[in-house]
Amino acid sequence: MGLGLLLASGGLSRAWGQGAPGPACALSVAGRVLDQRTGEPLPGAVLRLSAAGATAGPSAASPLTEAADADGHYHFHQLCAGSYVVRASFVGYAEQVLAVEVRGRLTTLDIKLKAAPGQLGEVRVAGEQPAATPLVSQSQTTLSGAALQQTRGQNLATALQGITGVYSIQTGPTIAKPVIHGLYGNRVLLLNNGVRQEGQQWANDHAPEIDPFTATRLSVIKGAASIRYGADAIGGVVLVEPAALPDTAGVGGEVNLVGMTNGRLGAASAFVQQAFPADTALGAGRGQPRAGLLRGLSYRVQGTLRRAGTARAANYYLTNTGLAERNYSLALGYHRGIVRTELFFSRFDTQLGIFAGSETGSINDLLAAIERPRPLTPDQFTYAISRPYQAVVHQLFKAKATAALPGGGRVEATYARQTDARSEYGSQLPYNPALGDVPDLFLSLTSHTLDVAYLTPAAGVWSVTAGLSGQTQANIRQYQYLIPNFRNYGAGAFVLGKHRGERLTLEGGLRYDYRWLRAFLTDVTTGRVIQPTTVYQAVTGTVGGLLALGPSLSLTANLATAWRPPTVNELYAAGVHQSAATYELGNPDLTKEQAYNASASVLYTTAQLEGEVGGYVNYFRNYLYLEPSGRYIRTVRGAYPVFDYTQAEVIFRGLDARASYHPTQRLTLTSAASLLWAWNYSANDYLIYAPPNRWQNSVRLNLGGPAGIFRQSYVGVNNLLVARQNRTPASGDYAPAPAAYNLWGAEAGTILHAGPRVLDLSLTVSNLFNREYRDYLNRFRYYAADLGQNIQLRLRVPF
């Protein structure tokens, strides 16, 4: 820490040197004040801005003073160029003092305050790096604080579903995957605590193996982000980010409890964390003996239990849709001198029941199920999970070291090992009792990834990030054949540069990737093991810019290319996909998929109105997809339509728009629309499973005055309108797209203050009027309706 302070002051003195007064004093500083741990806004936090050193402007004795609004936003306008100091303070939090250099029209400075139970002393923090947004010219939406709190207890994809441009593809109520701008599966990269999530992402009924309770921020980057994250980040990236480990002394933690009526779901999650700060003894830099070994150590222990029984559609139970989840994670940080080391381990263990009514012998059973107004399965509630179900255990071990370089840059190295064990249990026990209660399909995937990145100081006009990454994976299957065993090696190198001008920030990057894949499978004609090997490589690039057109208006535009190699299932699959009632056939001659992505958006932010309109075009060459072949294969259970993995020239075009209006301090009106149009040029037809157009509206009223027990209370109503998907392909689906639907919801919440304790309590009702509906992207819409009314109660107690 001693060194950190030295570095920070070094930065300040350089800033003074450059502090020539700007031509016009019409610059602004704006941002949000947030709780460092939860990311929740801190309305009423006080900000004092004064000029640093020689810069003309408000003095430290008579600073400009602002208070953060209901969403934690603050603004300082009419500033001259130069160096300033911002002091942020709020009751119960440690004051933070930050240096800010004002150069462009709008300087954004988000301030994160640390809860300081019992101590209100001043804590100086030397530039903790915020979670780096790799590209400023791409649209990124983050759920944190109260918005994230409202999704607690739900799975990852459902939690993200409220974000404009984000949908989810479901396989019944237990399994959901995020869809960004119409793309999902291997086209959406999940970054769990900075590590590429490596599970069996290729199938629609494989949900992300991530516990959202580990995160205090869930972010979605919309658009191709291959440049930073490599192959697969075509549609976008989902970032699951835990809070930084604490670095102020003391033990803290949080307990979260969630109860839901639908499925009688109960979830409990808690964490405890502690730090032995390195900076308590400021002596290190002054030549005093270093304090004990524990100095600089911090840890967090976190665990989640989630259990639900049979979910219920509006008018009947969805038999066997329970779930049981047990997760935990351990994080250990050590900060000494310029090196910060972090070890992280997490285990995610879930058992997901699959709706019993989805079991079909063949297309015949499926068509009969579509004909029925409601499934024939028993209409009862139980917590028991029986066949068919999935059991998945995902473990992640991560070691990360960050070295802060003299001069402000840093080097990061991250190694991660992941194991993903997936067992899929079919509708009945093996006939042969000697086989035992074994799954029908078992897949074990072990992945090792190593990433090294160098980042120049973020404060300068120019900043550069460069990195290397390497990866190897082994997959082993047992029982059924669906995908083969394989080994893969990957390597990549990238460089990203950014130039911050007065009004215009420009960025660009280049990346090279190499992928080697060898499969091991039995040839059906010779009976011998064959080892087909494929190699793919690609160069991707991106250019983008952000133009500030004033304190409240900015424009962004981005062009990016992205790619992904064909996955093993696309190359070598051969077999019946039971829940989809299809026979899927891979093609070993497939080539890489190449995407060209263009996006642009306009962002307008004032105290009263916040709006963003963004358009995008995603053009693909060799888009990999399952094409109905028109052929049928007959097994002993009946006929299945054959789908071939093939490639096509396709385009996705869409528009996301969102506006949030505060006519008064208390009232917030929000409206968001997501439109999408997907077309397959090769087949001259629409693409299947394109998310239908969607329009969300909400009204929220903040109650209570500035003080009093209910000062942070709110009530709200919301409405979701999902249009019928009329743009569906002529073949490949068994039933027409379901009708449009309109769902109402309601919410209320408060933060109760009981002495030093805070209780965050909220009540949410989704599908308020218990409407029966089916969603186009729920692959079980053939068998049953979607979820009925769900009343959710959430309690959060930080300590």
Added chain:
Amino acid sequence: MTAFRNRPARLLTGPALLLALGLLAGCNKDEEVVAPSVANEAITTMTLTVTNAANASDTQTATWEQLLDAQGNPVASGPNYSQANLTLKANTTYNVAVGLLDKTQTPTFNVGEEIQERANIHSFFFQPLPTSQALVIPAPTGADTYPLPIPTPAPTGNPLNLTVNRTDRDTNNPALPVGLSDQFVTGAASTGYLRVVLRHQPNVKDGTYAPGSTDFDAGFKVAVQ
């Protein structure tokens, strides 16, 4: 400050070693051993053993078989129905036993015995074709076909004069027919086909065909003379 000068390299040695070890540990070759494809719920073969109720020595068997390839998919040559023929005497009662085998396992596994164990969630259905009565088993819809040798669409015309009664019962309450033991009653001379379907009906078995899913669907050529 000087104290830290050469420390980055030293401090990173530990993590670097750990990484190298981790990567080496990842280099085993387990994926090169390909486990055989095992379908836990495979049925390859159905046998009907038909015995004249009035003459125990008048017995015959008919077999319908669909073998699987190394990836667990139906062999390209399709089902073997060359032995799936029954020649029955007119106006006669036969006792019938249905057998099911899984020949993908070594030794061949007798699935029929296991179905007997799980009789409460399984049910056989028999469909003589052509028929003048309502279908017990719905005709294939969409692109589905009858199991060979039954042509699709099924022949119409003079009905096959065969009535099938399932004689065994499960332990559900009320007890429901299973179909592993049956009685075939023939009428006047006629020809046609018999479709036999095993339905898996966990928690939903109610004596009707609709609930559940199909486990096995076979066809036999029948002559009553």
